[in-house]
Amino acid sequence: AQSVTQLGSHVSVSEGALVLLRCNYSSSVPPYLFWYVQYPNQGLQLLLKYTSAATLVKGINGFEAEFKKSETSFHLTKPSAHMSDAAEYFCAVTLSGGYNKLIFGAGTRLAVHP
Amino acid sequence: DTAVSQTPKYLVTQMGNDKSIKCEQNLGHDTMYWYKQDSKKFLKIMFSYNNKELIINETVPNRFSPKSPDKAHLNLHINSLELGDSAVYFCASSHQGRGNTEAFFGQGTRLTVV
Numbered sequence: 001a002q003s004v005t006q007l008g009s010h011v012s013v014s015e016g017a018l019v020l021l022r023c024n025y026s027s028s029v030p031p032y033l034f035w036y037v038q039y040p041n042q043g044l045q046l047l048l049k050y051t052s053a054a055t056l057v058k059g060i061n062g063f064e065a066e067f068k069k070s071e072t073s074f075h076l077t078k079p080s081a082h083m084s085d086a087a088e089y090f091c092a093v094t095l096s097g098g099y100n101k102l103i104f105g106a107g108t109r110l111a112v113h114p
Numbered sequence: 115d116t117a118v119s120q121t122p123k124y125l126v127t128q129m130g131n132d133k134s135i136k137c138e139q140n141l142g143h144d145t146m147y148w149y150k151q152d153s154k155k156f157l158k159i160m161f162s163y164n165n166k167e168l169i170i171n172e173t174v175p176n177r178f179s180p181k182s183p184d185k186a187h188l189n190l191h192i193n194s195l196e197l198g199d200s201a202v203y204f205c206a207s208s209h210q211g212r213g214n215t216e217a218f219f220g221q222g223t224r225l226t227v228v
Binding site for chain 2: 032034049050088090094095101102106107
């Protein structure tokens with residue numbers, strides 16, 4: 001069965017600092033991996049996805065993530081945090097060949113302070 | 115021009131009532147979903163329809179009944195509402211794909227049962 005673990009339910013960084021949000025997955029078959037962002041009182045928006053092409057994936061708003069099969073990880077990074085990055089971030093996995101059923105991690109709330 | 119729209123955005127109702135949430139997408143997708151986000155922000159899939167056919171039916175009380183009149187619409191009817199049904203319900207849509215296609219989410223419907 002697939003599962004996703006996000007380490008750290010809350011992450012706080014200073015504006016301009018590196019953002020690192022951790023995601024580890026468990027899957028018996030090659031996974032597809034996604035990062036979604038949720039701003040307060042809004043729906044989820046896709047940041048980026050890994051679908052077995054390049055292992056380093058670039059997304060919107062300056063975010064990127066690297067798929068590391070040996071570590072079963074798909075950590076999200078951004079070199080320099082902006083105040084507008086404050087939101088809830090969700091890592092998710094789907095089963096290759098499945099019905100796009102997203103299995104979400106518990107989420108990480110990112111706070112950015114001046 | 116909203117891609118995935120849900121109505122209503124907020125719904126407050128008493129225990130025991132029956133209520134419906136409507137969802138429409140104008141993206142031309144053939145697959146639609148209902149996800150539930152609980153008070154701890156945890157997201158879990160409930161149902162998915164592909165071309166009006168139910169393809170995912172998670173362990174959800176049978177008080178919840180989805181209906182898809184056409185591939186652009188997916189409604190959720192809830193009978194005999196309980197306090198524990200209070201949550202944010204998200205509709206989403208995507209191309210069917212093989213697990214690798216992006217899901218687009220609506221803004222959510224915040225259901226409060228009192």
